[in-house]
Amino acid sequence: MSQRAALLIGKLTHTQKEWQACSQFASKLFEYPDGSREDFISKCKSGEFENLFALYRSNDSNPITGDFNEELVEALPKSLKFICHNGAGYNNIDVAACTKRGISVSSTPIAVDDATADVAIFLMLGALRNIKQSFMAVNAGKWRGNFALGHDPKNKTLGILGMGGIGSAVAHRAKAFGMTVQYHNRHQLPPNKENGARYVSFEELLKTSDVLSLNLALNPSTRHIIGKEQFAQMKDGIIIVNTARGPLIDEAALVDALKSRKVWTCGLDVFEEEPKIHPGLLECENAVLLPHVGTGTFETQRDMELLVLDNLKSAIEHEKLLTQVPEQKDKAKI
Template sequence: MTQRAALLIGNLAHTREEWEIECAQVASKLHEYPDGSREDFISKCKSGAFDGVFALYRSNDSNKITGNFNDELLDALPKSLKFICHNGAGYDNIDIPACTKRGIQVSSTPVAVNDATADVAMFLMLGALRNVTQCFQAVRQGNWRGNFSLGHDPKNKTLGILGMGGIGSAVATRAKAFGMKIQYHNRTQLPAKEEDGAKYVSFEELLKTSDVLSLNLSLNASTRHIIGKEQFDMMKNGVIIINTARGPLIDEAALVDALKSGKVWTAGLDVFEEEPKIHQGLLQCENAVLLPHIGTATYETQRGMELLVLDNLKSAIKGEKLLTQVPEQKQVRANL
């Protein structure tokens, strides 16, 4: 068999043993690049330090080391590289068309992130329905309820889910337990069995008729700022916005205006357009419930994500096949 080495970029918090033992059993050699800079990493690639690497492990966290996997970085990677195994449900920092053009297959970590992210979406949704930020801040300042106002019950509210994939479906399951009515919009309607009673509607109808709108779709060129002033204008007065997907899905400046005008009653956000920087207007809005991108931040989920990436890596080395290849590449394969 051709020599097939593996490369780990960044660190492993929960699966060091699996990397060192299980991956060593299938890879000809294990390389690691735990820290450094983009310039240094590219230099090492060009010097031949990682020649023979067939599959690599990278993550959203390791992006701070290498920067985005764009044309510049992809051109520097060893020609032997055929698989990128990514730790993260979102992979907007990887240029998928550029990888596909070079014959590099990419995997992500769907399924493993569904429950934890959906839990945080419900946490934000309930917090936004009750408008908890103002009271939360007041009680810590010794001001008891502060400028208290009544919230809303989730029961009988219409939840609109934009992006009914694994996470969106998990949000729907949880929301139904609170008595919410579920509708959704995808590019294509799901089979009835997968809808589980949810109503499929157009994008425009979703915006016009939802009491609560949850964003659960991937970020790409077509979805960036999919929610902006034009879309807010179409929504119900007093709508509630939840985003646990990617910050740039929303035009934050337009969201701030909508929060201040009352068009959006409250918002629950775990992600931001320029994170870790947060729009000052959002920080000033007491009707915004904010979390620092902790949707998948549980021990169980983080270990599950790492294991799934390593399983993809082992499958790539042994059988030249990914278990959870990104859908854009699966679609390309299906059209061949």
């Protein structure tokens, strides 16, 4: 096997020992724990990362290098063939630019499914029970405050937009609460993967769901997939849950819908310009908010790091990724 080095951008929290063990199959291990985009690009162009074949990067390391956009991708060493990304979402990587350069990209589905689905259900129940105002009141020493009755999940229709691993895990949990599940994807799932959920059109999903859970990837075609026009098609009093990516929703339109009670309540773990949150959402007593903690468990964080390292090993030893992003996986081998 030719010389194939690996690079770690940022730091590891749970798998430092496993990273060091990568020296058994990588010719050299480079580390770039901190720095700046300009410095990183300079090091790439100067040849400092000699024989670099695969790299580990994450959403947490994005502040160090900035987005892996076309500018940065073009600056990467010509020997680089694989980017192993830690994160279910990878909207900070220009996959098209990577594909053009012959670089394969992996993400971390599967590892994040359960933890993210747990938070989606937590937010859904909190939104159904209209929990925010009572939660805020009791913590301010005002007992129930402006207490108002909530809703039971039983017999409600849950609409899932994006029935991938996380969406399927949400559906599985929702059934325990007596909910009916329907979903919309670009393509209908095979019956054995639907687990009783009903496939409907995007328009029907909007019109007939009592609760709508967003579990799809962010890309140019899904940005603001939920906005003023879509809210108008929904049932009065719908509940919105988003644990995917903030820009899937037009936040200004959501605030208007919350204030008019077209949307009865919402549960959000992600935001359009996070860490900045639309002031209207902070003002709304019917918005249950979390600061992007969907995968925030010890077990899940370790599983994610391990999956990235497994991808790294497979890339170096077999020139193949275990969890390649679908934009590339669905196409011919690059």
